Amino acid sequence: MTKFIFVTGGVVSGLGKGITAASLGRLLKQRGLKVAAQKLDPYINVDPGTMSPFQHGEVFVTDDGAETDLDLGHYERFIDEDLTKFSNLTSGKVYWNVLNRERQGGYLGETVQVIPHITDEIKNFIYEGARKSNADVLITEIGGTTGDIESQPFLEAIRQISLEQSRDNCLFIHVTLVPYLKGSNEHKSKPTQHSVKELRSIGISPDIIIARTDEPLDDSIKAKISLFCNVERDCVIENLTLPCLYEAPIMLHEKGLDEVVCRKLKLQTEKPDLTEWNSMIKKIKSVDKKVVIAIVGKYVKLHDAYLSIIESLNHAGFHTGSKVTIKWIESQDITPENVGEQLQGVDGIIIPGGFGDRGIEGKITTCRYARENNIPYLGICLGMQIAVIEFARNVCGLAGANSSEFTDSPHPVIDLMEEQVGITHKGGTMRLGAYPCKIKDGSLLKSLYKEDLISERHRHRYEFNNNYRETFAEHGMVICGTSPDGHLVEAVELPVNRFFIGVQYHPEFKSRPNRPHPLFVGLLEAALGDR
DSSP states (O other): EEEEEEEEEESSOOOOOHHHHHHHHHHEEEEEEEOOOOOOOOSSSSSGGGGGGHHOOOOOEEEOOOOEEEEHHHEEEEEEEEOGGEEEHHHHHHEEEEEHHHHHHTTOOOHHHHIIIIIHHHHHHHHHHHHHHHSEEEEEEEEEOOTTSHHHHHHHHHHHHHHHOGGGEEEEEEEEOOOOOOOEEEEOOHHHHHHHHHHTTTTTOEEEEEEEEEOOHHHHHHHHHHHHTTOOOOGGGEEEESSGGGGHHHHHHTTTTHHHHHHHHOOOOOOOOOOHHHHHHHHHHHHEEEEEEEEEOTTSSGGGHHHHHHHHOOOHHHHHTEEEEEEEEEEGGTTTTTTHHHTTTTEEEOOOOOSSSSHHHHHHHHHHHHHHHHHOOOETHHHHHHHHHHHHHHHOTTTTEEEESSSSSSEEEEEEEEGTTTTOOOOTOOOEEEEEEEEEETTTHHHOOOOEEEEEEEEESEEGGGHHHHHHHHHHHHEEEOOTOOOOOEEOOOTTSEEEEEEOOOOGOEEEEEOOOOOOOOHHHHTTTTT
């Protein structure tokens, strides 16, 4: 029988519920348990796929093609389990399913209401996640902050699950803020008390309180929270701000989180084996080289828009013993006249994914500068398409070459996939999820992956136009990765450069702190040179 852990948040948003849930998942996995994770988001969008990165951050894509919340990236990186479409649910998707069922007569004429129909849909999703994953423990994070109107159906649903499954099989963890007032040199527990009171008013009593704080908590403040929030003393767990998020599992283990969780859920397990994780933390703390990587994009004002790329660079940094400094550059600000100044001092360049024509010419200028000056370059999704457009214009002599996504062009070297023609709906209609890629023998890509066939995750509509393959080959660009049938171009490279690779997929989604992605490792090794 699956045990259910529900993680809620109080006082303010952004306290790190996702990191807490992911850390706990790692600790339980290291105790020999099979762990799965979910994120339930109260917003009305069906999924984050059509949301602006400035509002939501990156869209994390699973192997089975679900466009999900970025917290799922944390879950995958920490727990090291591939998540699925049963790992992310929104209010929009809940109401979409319920209303479609009502239109089809699925409720046999009943009056459709929040309780039981909306809450039943949420519960069914949670139960299905447990069944599909066959997990010993399912960790479900409820997005938003306790007291928000939007999250009430989700909280009611998990309250009902605790009744249906019994309290021995359900656990409530509440992540809350304990602010420190420097003027009086003391922590304040009142916000936590009010948040727990709000939670209890709807029938949920937290079993564990994770106290998010910037300063260590005195035993007296823990005792006060324990007394006023009706939880045991050792169930008030301090969660300090850390310099590196990957230290969180170790810290929470030392504070006793996984021990308390196993006691509460009556889980008989061995002590967690954290040898590998501790070894990784030591490696993180012992980096002795520095490298500067420019990320040239259109959403750089919100770094969360590129969260998985940031973490992938960090993972590769751990592996190469280097501290990665990211230079954020707005692609709109780059011109042929200032590109050298903008990129001064960088050791490598990444052009990430994106949609729309804003800032495209700045990216093309950046790509040309990288190619002509032999600066290690990694183009991801749109970044690969940029490399193709730039090469077409400036090496192949195809004046006006462009992508048909941006403009009508005499040379649409990037064009709409045949199966995408005529599609007007934006959500969930791209090439999404894991697809195989066959790697060309003798290529740099092959030397990095050391495999003939790989699987990577995609999120795009436009592809390399096969009508131009011969032209590109004649001028020195190597198509180093294709679909197994050879029809779709998945990766290109320039052998004359020390590192110049563009990939149509998103390698950042599969990088792990203890198993960095080979493309990011290759980029950093090239950027470091002989250092």
